[in-house]
Amino acid sequence: MIIPxxxxxxxxxxxxxIGLYGALTRRNAVGILMSIELMLTAANINLVAxxxxxxxxxxxxxxxxxxxxxxxxxxxxxxxxxxxxxxRNHRTISADKIxxxxx
Amino acid sequence: xxxxTQYFYLxxxxxxxxxxxxxxxxxxxxxxxxxxxxxxxxxxxLLSVPCILATMKGQTLSLEWxxxxxxxxxxxxxxMVDSLSAMMLFVVTFIGSLIQIYSVGYxxxxxxxxxxxxxxxxxxxxxxxxxxxxxLMLIFVGWELVGLCSYLLISFEYERIAAAKAGMKAFxxxxxxxxxxxxxxxxxxxxxxxxxxxxxxxxxMSWKGASLAIPAMLLFCGAMGKxxxxxxxxxxxxxxxxxxxxxxxxxAATMVAAGVYMVARxxxxxxxxxEAMQLVSYIGxxxxxxxxxxxxxxxxxKKVLAYSxxxxxxxxxxxxxxxxxxAGPFHLMTHAFFKALLFLGAGSVIHGTGTQDLRQMGGxxxxxxxxxxxxxxxxxxxxxxxxxxxxxxxDEILLSTFNSAVPGHTLMFWxxxxxxxxxxFYMSRLLFMTFFGEQRDTSIHPHESPKxxxxxxxxxxxxSLTAGLPGTPMAHHWLQGWLHQxxxxxxxxxxHLNYAIMSGSIILAFSGIGLAYLMYYKxxxxxxxxAAYMGPLYTLSLNKWYWxxxxxxxxxxxxxxxxxxxxxxxVWVVDGLVNACGYMVRGLSFLNYVFDKYVVDGLVxxxxxxxxxxxxxxxxxxxxxxxxxxxxxxxxxALILWYTVLQNIGSSPFGQ
Numbered sequence: 236m237i238i239p240x241x242x243x244x245x246x247x248x249x250x251x252x253i254g255l256y257g258a259l260t261r262r263n264a265v266g267i268l269m270s271i272e273l274m275l276t277a278a279n280i281n282l283v284a285x286x287x288x289x290x291x292x293x294x295x296x297x298x299x300x301x302x303x304x305x306x307x308x309x310x311x312x313x314x315x316x317x318x319x320x321x322x323r324n325h326r327t328i329s330a331d332k333i334x335x336x337x338x
Numbered sequence: 339x340x341x342x343t344q345y346f347y348l349x350x351x352x353x354x355x356x357x358x359x360x361x362x363x364x365x366x367x368x369x370x371x372x373x374x375x376x377x378x379x380x381x382x383x384l385l386s387v388p389c390i391l392a393t394m395k396g397q398t399l400s401l402e403w404x405x406x407x408x409x410x411x412x413x414x415x416x417x418m419v420d421s422l423s424a425m426m427l428f429v430v431t432f433i434g435s436l437i438q439i440y441s442v443g444y445x446x447x448x449x450x451x452x453x454x455x456x457x458x459x460x461x462x463x464x465x466x467x468x469x470x471x472x473x474l475m476l477i478f479v480g481w482e483l484v485g486l487c488s489y490l491l492i493s494f495e496y497e498r499i500a501a502a503k504a505g506m507k508a509f510x511x512x513x514x515x516x517x518x519x520x521x522x523x524x525x526x527x528x529x530x531x532x533x534x535x536x537x538x539x540x541x542x543m544s545w546k547g548a549s550l551a552i553p554a555m556l557l558f559c560g561a562m563g564k565x566x567x568x569x570x571x572x573x574x575x576x577x578x579x580x581x582x583x584x585x586x587x588x589x590a591a592t593m594v595a596a597g598v599y600m601v602a603r604x605x606x607x608x609x610x611x612x613e614a615m616q617l618v619s620y621i622g623x624x625x626x627x628x629x630x631x632x633x634x635x636x637x638x639x640k641k642v643l644a645y646s647x648x649x650x651x652x653x654x655x656x657x658x659x660x661x662x663x664x665a666g667p668f669h670l671m672t673h674a675f676f677k678a679l680l681f682l683g684a685g686s687v688i689h690g691t692g693t694q695d696l697r698q699m700g701g702x703x704x705x706x707x708x709x710x711x712x713x714x715x716x717x718x719x720x721x722x723x724x725x726x727x728x729x730x731x732x733d734e735i736l737l738s739t740f741n742s743a744v745p746g747h748t749l750m751f752w753x754x755x756x757x758x759x760x761x762x763f764y765m766s767r768l769l770f771m772t773f774f775g776e777q778r779d780t781s782i783h784p785h786e787s788p789k790x791x792x793x794x795x796x797x798x799x800x801x802s803l804t805a806g807l808p809g810t811p812m813a814h815h816w817l818q819g820w821l822h823q824x825x826x827x828x829x830x831x832x833x834h835l836n837y838a839i840m841s842g843s844i845i846l847a848f849s850g851i852g853l854a855y856l857m858y859y860k861x862x863x864x865x866x867x868x869a870a871y872m873g874p875l876y877t878l879s880l881n882k883w884y885w886x887x888x889x890x891x892x893x894x895x896x897x898x899x900x901x902x903x904x905x906x907x908x909v910w911v912v913d914g915l916v917n918a919c920g921y922m923v924r925g926l927s928f929l930n931y932v933f934d935k936y937v938v939d940g941l942v943x944x945x946x947x948x949x950x951x952x953x954x955x956x957x958x959x960x961x962x963x964x965x966x967x968x969x970x971x972x973x974x975x976a977l978i979l980w981y982t983v984l985q986n987i988g989s990s991p992f993g994q
Binding site: 260335 | 960961963964968969
């Protein structure tokens, strides 16, 4: 049985919204990073789905997904390093307590 | 020029060197410094002897160089010795040397001893510059320098206010004359383009233009100041505040004669204008008479001599003024000897008695024999007793006046003759009051001066008696012939003896002496009664014709008033304008300040204020919370998405 494209897109949209919601509401910096991963995953699902249904003869979408995963891993590595730095200096990783960028 | 004469330019330079040495090292040498000055003076004298002899052979020594270029025209100056300069050279260096030797005794123990000799050396240099100059520029330089030396030496004892004031007076009065002198020099340069006598002589002798009376009179202003002719005579009597050797050297023998020398030197100019000759001779005649009347009643020994000097200078000026170009310099020379001697004798008396007041003296003949006898020799020379120096030169002057072509010469002749009687009278009075009779003030203890003072007196006495001889008829007027070398542009002047004039002057001289003899020696005529009889004339003479008071009233007072008025003008008008400007600037700058503060600064601050206020609103966005930023980002994205979807309703991105 073939799962139609619509279902997959709805799934990806839900997943993205969950990630977005998490990124906006989580106080924990690590949680925010995880939510961002969720959003990237939703984007990956979309890429793979479109690759499968719109251009089945080329692997461009799948290659994109691989790239995004690699990039996400690198971004998380950097993000976690920043979080650790912030923790060392501020003894907290709560995002609403960190407002270094405020004037 | 061979032999020593080629070094004649050293004559003034040696005393200058002595001056430099003394001014720098004099205070260390103490009284030894006099030797340097005297050595310099004597070497100048020795060096001038061959030059004088050379002029007697008809030679003229000269040396000239280009001073500067006026445009492309070279202005030459130089030095020269002709017969007139040679005579002056002799007078200055010879009498000057003797007076310097005398000063060693007179100034012994005085403060600033070496400074005195330094000034004397500087004076030597300056005076010799005047004498040797072959142009008006150099003579002017020397002229000013002798003025300076005169000032320095008159106020040498500047601790006394009178001396300091006298120096200042001499300097200022001389300056007045010198302004005229300088203007005269410049006007001649403007007319003829040269300062030198020789080209000036040639050009003026062939001058066909307008009268040269103005330049001549301007030049004479200088002579009036330096030779103390009326009305600029007032400084000379006051100059007696200086040490007596200075009075002898500068204010009797040499410097004051510079005016006469200059007029004689520029005779080619003066003789071209009758008006100038008249001015010169009238002023000389009036000065001679006026000063002689003042000398009659003075009680200060140096004041009598000072007025006598004025009178004799008046004689000389009158002589050149009436055309006696040789008679004036002749009298200058004889006068230099006997007047220097008179002053040095007076100095010796002052040195021996400690007073200058004739009324305290008397009977000094026994106490100070050398001084007294040399003084008597000078006396016979000045009083016009034949056959001594003064008689011949004065006779020459009277003769020139009598034979003159200048209008009014007859009156001047009679005044001159009468002045001779006055001269004989006041000199006899001085002599009798000082050396004869009994000593009136017994509290003073006169003593003879040291040898270093009396020996120069004796040498001068010899010359006082004999200096007239080269100009006498017995010597066939050799001196006049010699001097003619300097006046070569004029025809040779034959001197015809006039025995009437000669005997007239002898009679008047002896009557003057006789009257004084009766009044001050025999006392058969009471001087006090004569004074009372003469009444206002006596008062006029005693108060020096009130010249000082007249000048005070006519010149100094108005000058002071005008300065007061000018001061008030300065304070109220000039300062007022300046202050008004200041206030105006202050007011304007205040306005400017207000504008700056409220308008310019206001605009600048408004800018800042606007930026601040707007940024206060704008920065509200900057919460610093990352999630707010993301929320805004998502909201913005959603907005764009919603808009895009709204735009594309009905069309599928995928083409169905």
